Amino acid sequence: MRIWIRQHVVAWSAVGRNLLRQGAEVYKATITATGASLVRLEKNFSFVLSPKAPYNFELTAKKPAGWDLFTPFEVFEEGTMWTALHVDGMLVGLKLKSTEETDSPRISVTAFLAREPDDKEETIKGILAEKLGVNDELSQFYGFARRDPILKHAVDDLYGMHDTLGGSVFDLAILTICLQMAPLKRSEQMMECLVSRYGRVAEFDGRRVAAWPVPSEISVVSIKELESRCKLGYRAKYVIQLAKILEGGAFPTLEDLARLPAEESKRRLMELPGIGDYSADIINPRAGFPIDAWSVDVFGKLFFGREPKNARDAIERVKKEGIRRWGRWSWMAFFYVAQDLENLSKKLNVKLRLQ
Incomplete structure (x- = not known):
């Protein structure tokens, strides 16, 4: 997942953690009471992915800043991840585990389906x-980063971490x-x-993982229902309009967008x-330099040695400096810095706010 704004770092990961704390039985009751469909995925097949080295599975699947891979309800325990997403309209449960080291990576995958x-x-x-970035080449970015006074620390701390694509647009x-x-x-x-x-x-492999709804499950809901049930307010209209546009499948997928020039996919x-x-900028795969009123403080300190006096007024200046300094590697630089704030704070002797 490629999102770095304060609300996401704290909120989206917190949603999953809070629900997991309820325990299996309470979670089951919550599902029944609220209406989410429980789908038993009893068919499965296994395969192995061989990513381009270096590839650190744990850093890639479970980002240090708390970004989720496909859903805030996924589980990562002892090197294994259980997660879920929709592929071509099918709900797919995934069990992912690294079987080798960073410099000779292998990912063991079992996919679970209802049929x-x-x-x-x-x-x-x-x-x-494609979503796990197994064919992405890091060597050119690492060569660039090791000549940069900020990035050289981040790529050493997070060696082998790949960017990933989320579940869907x-x-x-x-x-x-x-x-x-x-x-x-x-x-x-x-x-x-x-x-x-x-x-x-x-429900698969003894686990239950909630996945985001698909457009067809939202497009039939009324604006009034979303406004009242989920307290979306004015957002309800946009969510339903989105669902109606995206349910037909004509809009590019995240994978399609990743193949387009960055400006075209943003447009x-x-x-x-x-x-x-x-x-x-937040949704656009592997592109952009999304600065907001929180991240502008972090990058303002890194670029100019001080926190901006007026965060909102400084956003455009900081964004331009990031693009000027890092050019084609702006997103990867942003991504690595976002995951390494604690270590960078110590190594650069600057206090970078984590939330």
């Missing part, structure tokens, strides 16, 4: 490989809309309500209801 995969095996393998668009103009607690409540009332819960995203410049 026999038939001709979908290769589709699932291909999409997962719809997931990320919902997230950005729920985070707009809302206190942290309310953003949490809106996202949890959408997932628990309109999403699906994958396409800004055609969506409720998605402006900043939200598009």
Whole structure:
């Protein structure tokens, strides 16, 4: 997941953690009471991915800053991740585990489905490989980063961490809309309500993992219902409009957007209801330098040695400096710095706020 704004670091990860703390039985009751569909995924197939080295599975799947891979309800224990997402309309549960080291990586994957995969095996393998960044080459970025006084520390601390793609454009668009103009607690409540009332819960390998709803599950809901049930306010209109646009499958997927020039993919995203410049930067795969009123403090200190007096007024200046300094590597630089704030604070002797 490629999102770094204060609300996400604290909120979206917190949603999953809070629900997991309820325990299996309470979680089961919550699912039944709120209406999320429980889907038993009893068919499975296994395969192995061989990423380009270096590839650190734990850093890639479970980002240090708390970013989720595909859903805030996924579980990571003792080097194994259980998560869920939709592929071509199918709910897919995933069990992921690294079987080798960073410099000779292998990822063992078991995919769980409600029916026999038939001709979908290769589709699932291909999409997962792209989402996990297994074919992405880090050597050029690392060569650039090791000549930079800030990035040289981050790439040493996070050696082998790859960027990943989220579950879908719809997931990320919902997230950005729920985070707009809302206190942290309310953003949490809106996202949890959408997932628990309109999403699906994958049951597989002795686990239950809630996944984001698909557009067809939201497009039939009334604006009034979303406004009242999930307290979305004006956001309800945008979420339903998004669902109606995206359910047909004509809009590019995250994988499609990642293959477009960055400006073109951003332009396409800004055609969506409720998605402006900043939200598009957040969704846009492997592109952009999304600065907000919190991250401007961090990068203001890193670039200019001090926190801006007026954060909002400094956003454009800091964004331009990041792009000037890091150019084609702006997003990767942003991504690595975002995950390494604690270590960078110590190594550069500067206090970088974590939240």
